[in-house]
Amino acid sequence: MFNLKEKITIVTGASKGIGEAIATSFANAGAHVVCVSRTESVLKTVQKKINDNGGSASIYSCDVSQYKEVESLINNTLEEFGKIDVIVNNAGITRDGLIMRMSDDDWDTVININLKGAFNGIKAVSRVMMKQRSGRIINISSLVGLKGNPGQANYSASKAGIIGLTKSTAKELGSRGITVNCIAPGYISTEMTDQLAEKIKQELINRIPLGYIGKPNNIASAALFLASDEAEYITGQTVSVDGGMLIN
Numbered sequence: 001m002f003n004l005k006e007k008i009t010i011v012t013g014a015s016k017g018i019g020e021a022i023a024t025s026f027a028n029a030g031a032h033v034v035c036v037s038r039t040e041s042v043l044k045t046v047q048k049k050i051n052d053n054g055g056s057a058s059i060y061s062c063d064v065s066q067y068k069e070v071e072s073l074i075n076n077t078l079e080e081f082g083k084i085d086v087i088v089n090n091a092g093i094t095r096d097g098l099i100m101r102m103s104d105d106d107w108d109t110v111i112n113i114n115l116k117g118a119f120n121g122i123k124a125v126s127r128v129m130m131k132q133r134s135g136r137i138i139n140i141s142s143l144v145g146l147k148g149n150p151g152q153a154n155y156s157a158s159k160a161g162i163i164g165l166t167k168s169t170a171k172e173l174g175s176r177g178i179t180v181n182c183i184a185p186g187y188i189s190t191e192m193t194d195q196l197a198e199k200i201k202q203e204l205i206n207r208i209p210l211g212y213i214g215k216p217n218n219i220a221s222a223a224l225f226l227a228s229d230e231a232e233y234i235t236g237q238t239v240s241v242d243g244g245m246l247i248n
Helices: 017-028 040-052 067-081 104-132 153-176 198-206 216-227
Strands: 008-012 032-037 056-061 086-089 135-140 178-185 238-241
Touching (some): 008 017, 008 104, 032 067
Parallel strands (some): 008 086
8 A cells, every 4th residue: 555666756845854754755665756955965864864774765956946947857857767756846935924024035935935836846747747647746735825824924825826736737637647636734843843932832732633743754644645546536635634723
């Protein structure tokens, strides 16, 4: 079950947190994982961990907000491996602030990396997958893309945009055997969330019906399912992995 043996997969934002967990999960399931980030030195650490554990990984340094760089990533992967079975558009950043004080740069940078980055990944890989008549595209959104969050207008907008992007491209690509789905993580323990004050953390936990903070592996498990043959009849969906926060 959930076997990705001989699958060629690309994971953006793979240098840490959720992206690293997804890359590791895919490798453990038998895939070769192309780990993508802007920081090559950190990617080498992830690659070593995967390869030392018996998995198969390579790295590629790329700024996902730049289409030509993403196109080069796709072309390079295709030249080396002959196909691309799965892409996970996970790369994302935050630059929080109240909208009345938010600079144009903070807005543009978050939208360009989070939303345009996913657009670039889908656009660049779609032609390859259409020729193959198969493929899995998985986009990482967020609970705040569904609910909004004060101080995160840019991040919420980018993540809500990913949900709409997922639905539209699922309709465009479905006839070629390509599924496009979205995962909306809730409160997950990463470097980003670990910096929150304990009082804020506890307030968040109180809003989670399951009563605890999620782990990156919880998101990786959902991504593994969506990448697998078992998910062949699922497309255009947003899967909330949030301990029940959305319903609370």
